[in-house]
Amino acid sequence: MIEKIKETVKKLFKENKIDIFIGYSEGTLPLRSTPCFITEPDDIEKLVWNSYCFNNLAVYLPRFFLPQLQKKDVKLPRIGILAKGCDSRSIVGLIKEHQLPRENLYIIGIACEGMIDIKKIQDAGCKMKEVEIVAAEEKNGKVLVEDEDKKKIELEKEELLAEACKSCQYTAPLIYDVLIGEEKRKTKEEERAAFIEEFEKKPLEERWKYFQEQVSKCIRCYACRQACPNCYCKECFAEQTKPKWIGITDNISDIMFYQIGRIFHQAGRCIDCGACVRACPMGIDLRIFTYKLIKDVKEFFGYEAGISLKESPPLATFKSDDRQEFITEP
Numbered sequence: 301m302i303e304k305i306k307e308t309v310k311k312l313f314k315e316n317k318i319d320i321f322i323g324y325s326e327g328t329l330p331l332r333s334t335p336c337f338i339t340e341p342d343d344i345e346k347l348v349w350n351s352y353c354f355n356n357l358a359v360y361l362p363r364f365f366l367p368q369l370q371k372k373d374v375k376l377p378r379i380g381i382l383a384k385g386c387d388s389r390s391i392v393g394l395i396k397e398h399q400l401p402r403e404n405l406y407i408i409g410i411a412c413e414g415m416i417d418i419k420k421i422q423d424a425g426c427k428m429k430e431v432e433i434v435a436a437e438e439k440n441g442k443v444l445v446e447d448e449d450k451k452k453i454e455l456e457k458e459e460l461l462a463e464a465c466k467s468c469q470y471t472a473p474l475i476y477d478v479l480i481g482e483e484k485r486k487t488k489e490e491e492r493a494a495f496i497e498e499f500e501k502k503p504l505e506e507r508w509k510y511f512q513e514q515v516s517k518c519i520r521c522y523a524c525r526q527a528c529p530n531c532y533c534k535e536c537f538a539e540q541t542k543p544k545w546i547g548i549t550d551n552i553s554d555i556m557f558y559q560i561g562r563i564f565h566q567a568g569r570c571i572d573c574g575a576c577v578r579a580c581p582m583g584i585d586l587r588i589f590t591y592k593l594i595k596d597v598k599e600f601f602g603y604e605a606g607i608s609l610k611e612s613p614p615l616a617t618f619k620s621d622d623r624q625e626f627i628t629e630p
């Protein structure tokens with residue numbers, strides 16, 4: 301697949317169709333790939349494609365098309381981007397929110413087989429938690445990991461997949477100019493939602509307690525916000541001073557206000573890519589809250605984010621028969 305990606309990018313530069321390409325290159329640590337921005341064809345060789353290309357690259361797009369740049373005399377860049385299923389859904393959302401001009405994007409869609417959660421490697425009973433992983437190799441669905449004591453362990457890739465990837469419904473991109481690979485994994489909606497059903501059955505007090513327990517670990521680093529393509533506001537409500545919505549303290553009420561604000565701003569927008577979960581240094585279970593919103597938006601409004609460029613998001617439209625009981629019966 302990587303050769304096909306490189307060939308396609310080379311052709312795009314040669315035919316002068318793009319000014320910049322956003323993909324992944326080798327990270328500085330094992331088990332890491334890092335987003336990379338190619339402006340010179342000579343750098344195309346840096347590109348990689350593997351099970352650690354987990355960043356949602358759509359997060360970088362809005363800054364190239366800030367509204368103040370969209371004046372008649374400003375030439376907007378033409379951007380090529382590698383898009384997995386989740387990245388493509390974020391791109392759809394950003395186009396619909398008028399943050400990206402579709403005509404300035406060249407999307408190389410790639411069928412994704414799921415990304416590895418590094419924490420799962422460390423937790424895989426290999427006693428590698430306390431030592432550095434120095435090398436990792438992937439072959440035929442297995443991952444061979446080596447630690448600094450030269451201890452090696454072979455793990456099944458399937459067991460190491462990130463939770464969002466394990467039950468991904470859209471591994472192939474939904475919007476692209478060229479598609480590389482074929483969709484191999486796909487999960488049914490019911491299977492995907494199963495993890496949240498137990499949580500939903502719990503009494504309100506217990507759910508609230510879980511929310512408080514989880515968010516009390518938050519250190520307000522805002523990595524979850526920075527990793528999310530939906531969080532493109534020039535000024536986040538968490539940092540506004542006029543009006544000031546939240547204090548900057550680690551007081552639980554300030555933290556809860558930030559979390560509730562961020563989570564609710566994802567209603568009808570979150571595509572469950574898991575970027576916020578991966579970015580969180582405190583291991584907070586953010587997914588359960590955003591996924592609950594995904595499920596409710598689907599149930600109440602029949603809407604799924606990032607699927608179609610035509611369908612209006614529920615928060616941007618109104619139907620007289622919209623369900624409303626969630627306002628009074630949480």
Ligand code: SF4
Pocket residue numbers: 354384385386387412413414415464465466468469470471472572573
């Ligand atoms: S969420 Fe889906 S498309 Fe995105 S990285 Fe995981 S498996 Fe791939």
Ligand code: SF4
Pocket residue numbers: 527528529530566569570571572573574575576577590
């Ligand atoms: S809230 Fe998290 S899971 Fe949802 S789109 Fe943003 S980064 Fe992805």
Ligand code: SF4
Pocket residue numbers: 517518519520521522523524525579580581582583584586
């Ligand atoms: S990434 Fe985690 S710790 Fe940082 S602000 Fe978000 S929830 Fe809090």
